Amino acid sequence: MSAKWKIAGAWVATIVVFDQATKAIVDRTMPLHDSIPIIDGFFNLTYIRNTGAAFGIFSGSHEIFRLPFLIGVSVLAIGFILIMLKKLRDRETGLTMALAFILGGAVGNLIDRILYGEVIDFLDVYWSHYHWPAFNVADSFITIGVGITLFYLIRAKGDDPFAAS
Secondary structure, eight states: OOHHHHHHHHHHHHHHHHHHHHHHHHHHHHHHHOOEETTTTTTTEEEEEEEESSSGGGTTOOOOHHHHHHHHHHHHHHHHHHHHHHHHOTHHHHHHHHHHHHHHHHHHHHHHHHHHHSEEEEEEEEEEEEOOOOOEEEEEEHHHHHHHHHHHHHHHHOOOTOOOO
């Protein structure tokens, strides 16, 4: 097994365990819709369940459509990331880590969808009465991974990190 796959596997496993552990703690210790202020006027732990995708997209859709669709999209995204990891040159450790972040987050949220039919969210960032949609550890790693990936791709200046060396 190449170093690339060891790095990716270690990150994915760590992210999934951390994500599922934090969701389990919230689920077992907080009533649904309960909120605990952490930084007054900026950040709460607020337990919600998101039946939709990012920002609640599809949350109003019927479950017979929504759940298979979202699980299918997640599986396709995971497959795409695995293909990208396979194509990625071994020396691209930063991109390997970034794709592993996205993959770990996608797997974490997929586990929720399969187990509960929805995703546990609890990180509530806000200013005054304007709240960003609640999110979780998996969402955070997906966002960070996308940001790192964009940074690397912009910095590549025409060099294809996915081309064979």
